[in-house]
Amino acid sequence: MLISEAASKSGLSTETIRYYETVGIVPRVERLPNGNRHFTTENVEWLTLLYWLRKTGMPIKVMQHFAKLYNQGDHTIPERKKILLEHQSRLEERRNNIDQCSAILSHKLEIYRRFES
Amino acid sequence: MLISEAASKSGLSTETIRYYETVGIVPRVERLPNGNRHFTTENVEWLTLLYWLRKTGMPIKVMQHFAKLYNQGDHTIPERKKILLEHQSRLEERRNNIDQCSAILSHKLEIYRRFES
């Protein structure tokens, strides 16, 4: 499939996919005779994973490391596992932040409600 | 209090506080005779709110708008309320993203676990 389809399926924009290619976290996929990128479903799965990791705040540098390990084969799985576990604990932290901010907002909104009436 | 204390109490860094001043979301606080900024507890409460809003992804532009309304007095409360409500719904969205990514990670980690043994 072409880049636009890969984009809509993964959630990333076409610009972001090309950007990810230049920074090396997306492989240089095959090209069609006219020079257009050709994505496989496996490529799209990878893009989708990147989409979620990025969307939840994993820095590009970490993703670069992760992608490099991925390309080196199965013996890097323990280290990849470590990266994902670390990310999971950062997700938990973020959820706590959201909960805390949500509580603060509720409190603020409660105060506003009094002014309104 | 001085900027370093305001920073440690609010959670923001001294650099960020000064930056927020230049972009107009923190008032130009009083200065001591030597030119150092002097923060009141009210200032710190404002900084703390900004800290949480920012930490949970509110863009500076929105905070600029919010700060402007705040300075215009109580009659802007309905609009401020709207901003906070919008932010709350974005928080909910973010929490969903985190949950979804968390599920994906758990699945990946489960697959890795099989390789390990």
Place this chain on the structure above:
DNA sequence: CACTTGACTTGGAGTTACTCGAACTTGGTA
């Protein structure tokens, strides 16, 4: 067959929200 439309290409500039460094002043201590 010329033309338009739309999707693709690269390269480079612009944007957001900091973050850091240089160069300076000031206030308190040995």
Place this chain on the structure above:
DNA sequence: TACCAAGTTCGAGTAACTCCAAGTCAAGTG
């Protein structure tokens, strides 16, 4: 007096896109 920590401003650097210009190419229309 010498020094150190903490403050100041201003300007440059960074991360992760995001957009724009300028071009190519394939397909469809008059």
